[in-house]
Every structure is written in structure tokens, then in C-alpha cells.
Amino acid sequence: MADQLSRVFAALADPTRRDMVARLTEADHTVNDLAAPYDVSLQAVSKHLKVLEDAGLVTRTREAQRRPVHLEAEVFDLMTKWIERYRRQAEERYSRLDAVLARMQDDDDRTATTPTQQQEGTAS
Amino acid sequence: MADQLSRVFAALADPTRRDMVARLTEADHTVNDLAAPYDVSLQAVSKHLKVLEDAGLVTRTREAQRRPVHLEAEVFDLMTKWIERYRRQAEERYSRLDAVLARMQDDDDRTATTPTQQQEGTAS
DNA sequence: ACCTTCTTCAACTAATTGGTTGAATGAAGG
DNA sequence: CCTTCATTCAACCAATTAGTTGAAGAAGGT
DSSP states (O other): OOOHHHHHHHHHTSHHHHHHHHHHTTOOBOHHHHHTTSSSOHHHHHHHHHHHHHTTSEEEOOBTTBOOEEEOTHHHHHHHHHHHHHHHHHHHHHHHHHHHHHHHHHHHHHHHTOTTOOOOOOOO | OOOHHHHHHHHHTSHHHHHHHHHHTTOOBOHHHHHTTSSSOHHHHHHHHHHHHHTTSEEEOOBTTBOOEEEOTHHHHHHHHHHHHHHHHHHHHHHHHHHHHHHHHHHHHHHHTOTTOOOOOOOO
């Protein structure tokens, strides 16, 4: 129902699901396999997998009675893109702020100690 | 109640909250300011901000009656670390798989066309 | 003191979530 | 066919979430 990015973030907001993803980076696993370490019913694990599947984080193929779960790493890029975009912007902003603060400090120094000193270039 | 990583992912699973974060990368904003574009009550926005604050994504200082909201970019690193760790692992696995598939293809080629050809080293 | 602005607290509601148990499906293997 | 293994569907429950409205708090302006 929600956009994919929301579904991906929501899916990874659960520690059990994050652990499943972590284990799936090493190898594909069946549902039974995946369920083993957790103290919940098989059905609960099946539900977790549905959440991961709806988010596009995993796919399930068929192999006899088993249903191997496979991690789709490409979806990670969706998150990484979003995160990196805004992190970069935020960092740039801090850089600008740092520059401003540095100039203010310069000004303070100048007026306080060496009023005749010259300005050292402009902000980028 | 949950670990921080879970809270961060959960916080960003909402499009409105993601949009707020996006806007906060450009500049700090007051609650009123932030609420303007959305068609929900001011209280709802205040709640969203509490979620972001509990996740460590924003901090709020005081400035007269206003309460400027400030983005804390460091928390992004927490997510990035988690994502990158497993993405790298997953990619490595695909590389190994690719190598195996390539060798299998080599074997096929060899047995099908040049059965006397020699093997080219072992898998790492 | 009083009023206005900005923000949060409290109580309520509807929808979603993560879990349960019991029954149903699908594919092998006697 | 009948059984067994692996998995899912269905119905239910408790807890959480995202929203609402109404009242309260905190800081200035007059």
C-alpha cells in the first residue's frame, strides 16, 4: 500500500527481520531453516518473510516442497541513495556553517587583537 | 523501548517524516514552519517530531517561544554502517557465485568442445 | 495583569502490527 | 492412495501507531 522506500524502512525496523536479512547475505535459506534460531512459531516467521518480500528485499522460488528465500541486494541501493543524498546535503550545510563560524571567529580575532589585518578571501 | 537502529528505521518508514528530514537538511525549522505543507494538525506534526527525536535524528533547542528543530546527521551513519556491511557481504557472495558459474561454464565449454584443455587455477 | 503565539499534554479512536492456534495446501515418498 | 514434510491461510488477540479534538504551559508584547 505504501511506497517501496517506506516498506523497506518498515521491514528493517524489526530486529528479527534484520537478523534474517543478515543471515541471508551468507546463503539462501528455507523458511524452517530461518525460523530455527527464533523463539516464535513458524507462522510468525512466514509473516516476517512476507513483509520482507513485499518490500522487495527477498524473493522466494520453489524447490520441491521447500521455498528457498533469496536476498535481493539491489533494494539496499534505494535506501543508500536516499540516505546519502540527504546526508551529503546535511554535511554540506555544516561545512557552510563551519565556514561562517570560522569567519565570525576571524572577525572577532581581528577586531579584538589586530584590527589592521586583512581579510583572507571569501566563502566558497 | 527498542534499540536505536530499529527506532531510526521505523522513524524513516513514514513519508511525512522523511520529508521533514529532507527539509531539515537545508535549514533548521520551527514546528509551525515544518507543519505548514502537510494537511494534518499541528499536534500530529509534534508527534512525528517526537518520533524523530526519540530515534536521535533531530534535537530541539529553545529560542523564545519557538522550538527550532535541528537535524543530527550522525545517526545516518548508524544506518549506513548496517546497510553497507550486509550489502558488501551480499555482493561478495554474488561475486563468488559468479565465479562458480563461470567455472561451470568453462567446464561445459571444455567438455563440449576442447576436452584436453587444462584447468585454470582454483577458486579463492 | 492580559492577550497572543508557539508548542505540548491528555484522552479518545481507527487501523496496523506481531504474535498466537488450527486448518488447508502442495509436493514427494512409500 | 495415504502419509509426511514444508509452508501458508484464516481467525483471533494485545499492543502500538497515526490521527483527531480540547485544554494547558511557557515566553513575549502591550
